[in-house]
Amino acid sequence: MAQEKQLVVGHKNPDTDAVVAAIAFSHFQNEMGMNTEPVAQGEPNKETKFVFDKFDYKYPRITTVADTDKVMLVDHNEDQQSFDNIHDVEVTYVIDHHRIANFNTNLPLYYRAEPLGCTSTILWKMYNEEKVEVPGNIAGLMASAIISDTLLLKSPTTTDEDKAALKSLSETAGIDYQSWGMEMLKAGTDLDDKSTQD
């Protein structure tokens, strides 16, 4: 029986992790037999565009309105950060590393939150647990999301699991995360939207 399609989405004003986690979780779920499509709630910022160019990955469809009855949320849970019509759809999964607030469901669901530096680190654990292979280009995106959220493992939210995930994903992607991390963080800063004001 064909699975009913579900969208996978990160928060509004997406950062690298929000878009990458949607792609990585959608790929994981499809490998597990689900039928999902990753979407983004906005245009890529400069850092995110630089990352997608580097790994030659197509940026997902942009929408802030769910056009499926069921959805999966990544890298957020709060209503105001989610689809405009979030109250009209069923949330079946949440994968997140933030506090929980303004989130209510009518039905039981899968919810996995861990106090780690990045949603992509949790997803890396899920790939490992279920022995699903991370494709090289998605590994590059996920490594970049960890670099972005943890400021190259320097933020106070960084955990040993983020370090292990970045190391492993960088090997899969064939990148040196120190040099790539400096390059992408610099690109995000240099080309930041704020710089157009300067």
Next chain:
Amino acid sequence: MAQEKQLVVGHKNPDTDAVVAAIAFSHFQNEMGMNTEPVAQGEPNKETKFVFDKFDYKYPRITTVADTDKVMLVDHNEDQQSFDNIHDVEVTYVIDHHRIANFNTNLPLYYRAEPLGCTSTILWKMYNEEKVEVPGNIAGLMASAIISDTLLLKSPTTTDEDKAALKSLSETAGIDYQSWGMEMLKAGTDLDDKSTQD
């Protein structure tokens, strides 16, 4: 360095799963190196008392007020079902199989919800994932919690994972879950508090 003690608690007006899940998760966390104590938010109902007598297990301390700074919640998440002073403490873990509502945190946390028939089924999965042995008497309590929540695998919320958990835990506990299930459900009904009104 000694771990700071944390309480593990189920919901108010506890049913068998609420008390058993607190005991099972506390034991699991202590095996993982944490320092936790399970507590119950009320006296056992007749079914729960019958279960604790059968497996010769001491009912936990009863309190509706947390006397630790950090707490772990099982089998519930809604504020009104939790400790009276839930807003004054930090929730570090939630393990639950209910919808999410009226639950807010200031900080990131571990949250694991799955749409299964019983919290004890999720805990059985966690023991397996981390290769922690379930002691025989706790296995008997967990099997009983699954029987209670799923009405001996007959409720519409019952999943294949609940069936697998009940079978496995019954073997560990050395019980025939069909005969024990009928006995404990009957005891809960026969000796129900309502019967004192008859």
